[in-house]
Amino acid sequence: MSGTERKTKQQSQTILDSDKNRQNPEKRILWEKPSTTRGFVFQYPPFPTLPETSHKDIFSPEKAGIYVHIPFCSSHCSYCYYAVSCNPSPEKVAEYLSALNTEIALQTSNPIVQNHTITTAYIGGGTPTILTPEQILALSEKIRNSFSADSLKEFTIETTPTDLTEDKLQAIAESAINRMSIGVQSFSDKVNTLNDREHKREDVLQVIKSVRSAGMDNINLDIICGLIGETEQSWEQTVNDLIEVSPEHVTIYFLSLRPQTKAYKRTQTDLTLPSEEKRIEMYKHAHTKLLSCGYIQTTANCFIKRPEFEHIHQSHAWNSMPLIGLGNSAYSFVNGSVMQNVRSIPKYKKLLSKGDSPIEIGRRLSAKDQMIRYVILRLKQLRIDNGDFRKRFGFEIDEIFTPQIKSLQKAGLVNIKDNSINLTFDGTIYVDDVCRMFYGNDVRSQLSLSKQKENVATLKNSLV
Numbered sequence: 001m002s003g004t005e006r007k008t009k010q011q012s013q014t015i016l017d018s019d020k021n022r023q024n025p026e027k028r029i030l031w032e033k034p035s036t037t038r039g040f041v042f043q044y045p046p047f048p049t050l051p052e053t054s055h056k057d058i059f060s061p062e063k064a065g066i067y068v069h070i071p072f073c074s075s076h077c078s079y080c081y082y083a084v085s086c087n088p089s090p091e092k093v094a095e096y097l098s099a100l101n102t103e104i105a106l107q108t109s110n111p112i113v114q115n116h117t118i119t120t121a122y123i124g125g126g127t128p129t130i131l132t133p134e135q136i137l138a139l140s141e142k143i144r145n146s147f148s149a150d151s152l153k154e155f156t157i158e159t160t161p162t163d164l165t166e167d168k169l170q171a172i173a174e175s176a177i178n179r180m181s182i183g184v185q186s187f188s189d190k191v192n193t194l195n196d197r198e199h200k201r202e203d204v205l206q207v208i209k210s211v212r213s214a215g216m217d218n219i220n221l222d223i224i225c226g227l228i229g230e231t232e233q234s235w236e237q238t239v240n241d242l243i244e245v246s247p248e249h250v251t252i253y254f255l256s257l258r259p260q261t262k263a264y265k266r267t268q269t270d271l272t273l274p275s276e277e278k279r280i281e282m283y284k285h286a287h288t289k290l291l292s293c294g295y296i297q298t299t300a301n302c303f304i305k306r307p308e309f310e311h312i313h314q315s316h317a318w319n320s321m322p323l324i325g326l327g328n329s330a331y332s333f334v335n336g337s338v339m340q341n342v343r344s345i346p347k348y349k350k351l352l353s354k355g356d357s358p359i360e361i362g363r364r365l366s367a368k369d370q371m372i373r374y375v376i377l378r379l380k381q382l383r384i385d386n387g388d389f390r391k392r393f394g395f396e397i398d399e400i401f402t403p404q405i406k407s408l409q410k411a412g413l414v415n416i417k418d419n420s421i422n423l424t425f426d427g428t429i430y431v432d433d434v435c436r437m438f439y440g441n442d443v444r445s446q447l448s449l450s451k452q453k454e455n456v457a458t459l460k461n462s463l464v
C-alpha cells in the first residue's frame with residue numbers, strides 16, 4: 001500500500017468510526033475507500049437490515065377516526081365563523097343528511113378508506129343535537145355499519161345546553177355514543193346574552209344532570225376565555241361552577257374574533273372585550289384552579305379528571321393517525337394528504353347529487369410538511385420527544401428547526417430537558433403563535449397573500 005493509499009484509508013476509517021459524524025448526514029461522505037466490487041444497489045433499506053415481520057403486520061388496516069359535520073344551529077352566536085346555517089327547515093336538514101349518506105357511500109367504496117378500521121368517531125358542528133332522535137340514531141348506526149367500526153372505542157356528540165331534549169338523550173343513550181361535549185362557553189347569564197348565546201346558567205346545570213342520569217360518564221365542557229363583557233367576577237363564577245359540576249374533560253379556548261363576525265363589528269362600536277392582560281390572568285386563574293382540584297393538563301387547552309378521560313379522538317388525530325372527515329367543511333388526513341370538503345352547504349349537496357367528491361382543497365404532504373405537522377401537533381400536546389422525532393424522520397429535530405427552537409428558548413416559551421422540547425407556561429398561553437413559528441416559507445407567503453385579500457374584502461364591506 002502506498003503512503004497516499006494508507007492516508008486515504010485512515011481518513012475513511014475516521015469518517016466511518018466517528019459517532020458524531022454518523023449523526024451528521026452532511027459529513028457522512030463514504031464508508032470506506034470507493035470500490036466497484038461491493039454489488040448493485042437497487043432499493044433501500046438493504047434486506048439484511050430489515051427486522052422480521054409478517055403479512056398481517058404489513059397489511060393490517062390502519063386505525064382511523066371519523067368526523068361528521070352537522071352544520072346547523074338553533075341560533076347564531078355573535079362570534080361564530082363556522083360554516084353553519086341557523087334554524088334550518090326540516091326539509092333542508094333531510095336533504096343535507098341525504099347528501100351525507102351519499103358521501104359515506106362514496107368514501108366506503110374507496111379501497112384506501114376501506115383499509116381503515118375506525119377507533120373513534122365524532123359528530124360535531126354546528127349543533128348535531130338539532131337533529132331529531134330518529135335522525136341521531138340513524139346517523140350513528142350508519143357510521144358504525146358503513147365503516148369497519150368493530151374496535152370503536154370512543155364516540156362523541158356535541159350539543160348545547162338548550163338543544164338536548166329527553167327524547168334526544170334517550171336516542172343517544174341507545175346508540176353507541178359514549179361521550180358528550182357540551183358548548184357551555186360561560187356560566188354567566190350576562191356574558192352569554194352579550195355574546196348571543198341562548199342559554200342560562202340553570203340550563204347548563206340541568207343538562208349536565210340529565211346527561212348524568214342517562215348514564216353518560218364522559219362529559220366535556222367547552223369554555224371560552226375572553227368573551228365580550230367578561231369580567232374577573234363573571235370568570236371566577238364560571239370557573240367555580242365548572243369545578244362544582246366536575247366534568248371529566250374541560251376545554252378552554254381563547255376567543256378569537258374574525259372581522260366577518262357580528263361580535264367583531266360590535267366591538268368596533270359599543271361593546272368591549274377584556275384586554276390581553278386580563279385574558280391571560282383569567283386563563284392563569286382557571287389553570288391554577290383546575291390543577292389544584294386534581295385535573296391533569298393534556299394539551300394547551302384541555303384538562304382531564306383522570307388519565308382514562310383523555311380525548312382519544314383528538315389525541316389520535318394529533319399523533320398523525322388518519323382522520324376521515326364527512327360533511328361540508330369537514331377536513332381529513334388520509335393517505336399522507338390533508339384535504340377539506342367544500343364549505344358551502346348548497347355546493348356540497350350539488351356535488352354529491354352528481355356523484356362527485358366534495359373535496360375542494362388539499363395537498364399531499366412533502367417530507368418537510370410532515371415534520372412541521374408533527375412538531376406543531378406535538379407542541380399542541382405540550383411536548384416533543386426528540387427521540388421519537390429522530391425515529392420517525394431520521395434527523396435530529398434541532399438540526400432541522402435550529403432557528404425556531406433557539407428563538408423560542410430565548411423567549412422563554414420552550415425549554416429543553418430529558419431529551420424533549422417542552423412548552424413553558426407562557427408557551428402554553430401562546431401555543432398557537434409558537435406553532436406558527438414552524439410554518440414553512442411557502443405557507444407563510446400564501447397566508448400573507450390571502451391576508452391581503454381578506455383586508456381588501458373587509459375594506460370593501462365597510463364601504464358598502
Ligand code: SF4
Pocket residue numbers: 072073075076077079080081082084125126127160183
Ligand atoms: S353553537 Fe357553535 S357552531 Fe353554532 S353558532 Fe354557536 S359557535 Fe357557531
